[in-house]
Amino acid sequence: MLTLLRDLRRLRRDTALPQGRPASIAIRHVDAGSCNGCEHELTLATSPYVDLQRFGLGVVASPRHADVLLVTGPVTTRMREPLLTAYHAMPEPRRVAALGDCALGCNLLGSASELVGAVEELLPVDLRIPGCPPDPERIANALLALLEPS
Numbered sequence: 502m503l504t505l506l507r508d509l510r511r512l513r514r515d516t517a518l519p520q521g522r523p524a525s526i527a528i529r530h531v532d533a534g535s536c537n538g539c540e541h542e543l544t545l546a547t548s549p550y551v552d553l554q555r556f557g558l559g560v561v562a563s564p565r566h567a568d569v570l571l572v573t574g575p576v577t578t579r580m581r582e583p584l585l586t587a588y589h590a591m592p593e594p595r596r597v598a599a600l601g602d603c604a605l606g607c608n609l610l611g612s613a614s615e616l617v618g619a620v621e622e623l624l625p626v627d628l629r630i631p632g633c634p635p636d637p638e639r640i641a642n643a644l645l646a647l648l649e650p651s
């Protein structure tokens with residue numbers, strides 16, 4: 502028993518992550534008004550095809566468990582309040598990622614009267630993932646940067 506505990510302690514010490522590097526990141530995704538193209542690519546990035554989970558990146562159902570708010574689509578007037586509610590429900594420190602050209606304000610979808618605009622018009626954006634839509638590898642590589650010490 503003591504040998505086992507000693508081995509476990511050694512294993513934990515030998516596999517410890519560098520200081521400041523999070524072991525995992527929980528992502529809450531909000532579709533703020535996309536065409537669903539970005540969602541298809543995000544689904545592939547989280548499927549066994551790319552398998553983001555093996556790097557410690559997982560999509561969670563509640564913003565209360567999330568470290569990162571990942572937003573797709575331009576922000577429509579209807580999605581303004583739900584997006585802000587999700588953001589304010591997240592614990593600090595929280596980060597925001599904008600996925601796709603629409604979320605970055607390229608005006609690909611919708612008319613001006615239906616849109617609030619780019620995500621950064623509402624929230625502080627920490628990570629930008631351009632593309633229409635960005636492919637799963639690009640999404641995965643961008644999200645992996647969140648694991649770097651900030």
Ligand code: SF4
Nearest residue numbers: 535538601602603633
């Ligand atoms: S960036 Fe392209 S794929 Fe993504 S929501 Fe906009 S139009 Fe659709």
